[in-house]
Amino acid sequence: MAQYNGNQPIFILPEDTQRFLGRDAQRMNIMAGKILAETVRTTLGPKGMDKMLVDSMGDVVITNDGVTILREMDIAHPAAKMLVEIAKNQEDVVGDGTTTAVIIAGELLKKAEELLDDGIHATTIVRGYRQALNKVYEILEDISIDSKDQDTLIDVAMTAMTGKGSEKAKKPLAELIVEAVLKVEEDGEVDKKNINIQRVSGASVDESEIVNGILVDKGKADSNMPKEVKNAKIALLKYPLEVKDLETDAKINLTSPSQMQAFLDNEEQMIREMVDKIIASGANVLFCQKGIDDMALHYLSRAGILAVKRTKKSDMNRLEKATGAKIITNVDDLSKDELGEAGIVYEKKIFDQMMIFIEESKDPKAVSIILRGSTRHVTSEIERALEDALGVVAATLEDGKVVIGGGAPEIEIARQLKEYSETISGREQLSVNSFAEALEIVPTTLAENAGLDTIDILADLRAAHEQSAFMGLDVFEGEVTDMKVAGVVEPQRVKKQAIQSAAEATEMILRIDDLIAARGALEAVDKDDNLDDSGMPPMGAMGGMGGMPPMM
Known part of the structure; x- marks a missing residue:
């Protein structure tokens, strides 16, 4: 210019x-x-x-x-x-x-x-x-x-889902959404993050269901762990149950087999101490946001603890909300006061996915919806319809005004x-x-x-x-x-x-x-x-x- x-x-x-x-x-x-x-x-x-x-x-x-x-x-x-x-x-x-x-x-x-x-x-x-x-x-x-009764909430949800791939089961899906929103509503406000929609392909849309608790789309970390734990004491760990890698380039010179064995024994001892701290806290269910070493899995299995590794951050937050557990950043800080509670935690296979269910929670202000559909594309589109319905039902419940x-x-x-x-x-x-x-x-x-x-x-x-x-x-x-x-x-x-x-x-x-x-x-x-x-x-x-x- x-x-x-x-x-x-x-x-x-x-x-x-x-x-x-x-x-x-x-x-x-x-x-x-x-x-x-x-x-x-x-x-x-x-x-x-x-x-x-x-x-x-x-x-x-x-x-x-x-x-x-x-x-x-x-x-x-x-x-x-x-x-x-x-x-x-x-x-x-x-x-x-x-x-x-x-x-x-x-x-x-x-x-x-x-x-x-x-x-x-x-x-x-x-x-x-x-x-x-x-x-x-x-x-x-x-x-x-001015209206926010349950019938109005269902009508609002059905209107939002109309024409978005959920026509076949619009009414039951709307009822699921309203039930989920009412469960997580606190003092007239709804945090949509406390409602988890989990897609599972391989069935009809009208087979979708609500879980009165938390659903984690992972299986147990080791096949030898129990499939079900009643009266669960739940630990939430952000810290990896692994030996830390060296943060700088370094070499360890081992001149004999005995030194090698001592090095491995030391690593095993560190892992054993971490697992012992979990056992000592009284936890029988562990959700870890990071990885868990194979040796740690072995010791956890022997202790009868059901563990899940690489749990999503959003699931950790929901678990914290529902069970009363506190997310711990260092295993040394874990004690019985930081544990959450649930009536039952169990693993269940839905279609081809292994999932962990946490039910009968202390304060179940978080729920999950299992959304079924014939294909991935179908469930993806219906999930978008459900998210729209969640938003409008929450808005109606909070404002109490509809047009x-x-x-x-x-x-x-x-x-x-x-x-x-x-x-x-x-x-x-x-x-x-x-x-x-x-x-x-x-x-x-x-x-x-x-x-x-x-x-x-x-x-x-x-x-x-x-x-x-x-x-x-x-x-x-x-x-x-x-x-x-x-x-x-x-x-x-x-x-x-x-x-x-x-x-x-x-x-x-x-x-x-x-x-x-x-x-x-x-x-x-x-x-x-x-x-x-x-x-x-x-x-x-x-x-x-x-x-x-x-x-x-």
Whole structure:
């Protein structure tokens, strides 16, 4: 980039730096957001389609989960990455609604582009969008229902799982999720980390079950160890039961067989002392986060201790929570006061996997769900559906507020926003109205993905909402119906977070009027030669969307 002082150019950035100014920068960023939204749009709703994603190693993921798709795609464009971030944030905060957040953001950008073309400044659009968002919060409170009884929680879970590969056993899976959440709920809050979903292929989905305790997907460390221990005293050890390797390069010169034997005897003695300390504590079950030496396994087996090695950190934390044990970092610190308790610990084979079950715990604020499925791909997709359901059930239990689904809240919010826009003077009125129209992309997409006529459906929905705020689209019957009666409900937090995230990401993108990129960040664009008739650089000049084929 150069500034000219007379005939002498003054370079303030490297010559190969790319720069897009004003409307060119806005068009590029808006286009990237629109393309990303179109990519995931077909996955929305019960009739949404799946995406097959293949990485460079040939691993296949088949899913219609929005955040999984966006994570697996190798997104390169910086504006598109911003929308990926809102999807990840949506997943982290509420666990569902990621696709909704992205397609609303894409539609808000599309409407903003139309306003920009009409000569309305980006700052005015942003100001109008902010006014609309504040009004959305008010409307959401008005149309929300206070409820967190068990039937509502099951309906919320079923709504979240609909169309995500779990149709066959949607009701029993929803009941499993609600039971698990209620078991780990403490003082109105739910820590989802205390619910472990363990996938096991080789059976039908409806054979999934809940374990009232902890499930560790490992077998016992030695075949001679007991398969079952009752009245278990559990030790959790972060320290490896192995002789430490020397941390520096060193040589030990052994000049006779007796010295070699003395060296080995010393190692054995060290290991024996560590095992003796475990035995002395009274432990009869040991979970070790690190490795266990073969000699240590031999002594543990002789002492009748059931040991598991290389236990995952997340499992160690759950065991600590459920059994009352303390994770020990040094075996010298182990005593009976650090041990946890469980009624029974046993090993069991499920299909082809050996697993350890810890049941009848002291404080079972941690549970496990064994998820069955015919293949690895099936169980992976159903696990994603269960994780979404976990998030929405937890949000409902914590907030106690739900909204009716099936596109009903978006239509009602849009209707009230349009009425609100008429009370605003100035160009912000157009922005508020555009915000309202953008929200209608949700029921429109639901209809499209179900193969229905979007114009007729949208007209029917608008007319129905003159009478009731609970009218939504039943995609299975292809008609507008009362979704409250149908039991289609979502947490208020999901809807609120999705609209808020979409609005904030849109605002950030619209405020960018100068894009400066180092060579390689974006592919070369000659603004004079490469702009199409709309003034928009072609997609090939936008750095692409990672490894995806062109989508123009």
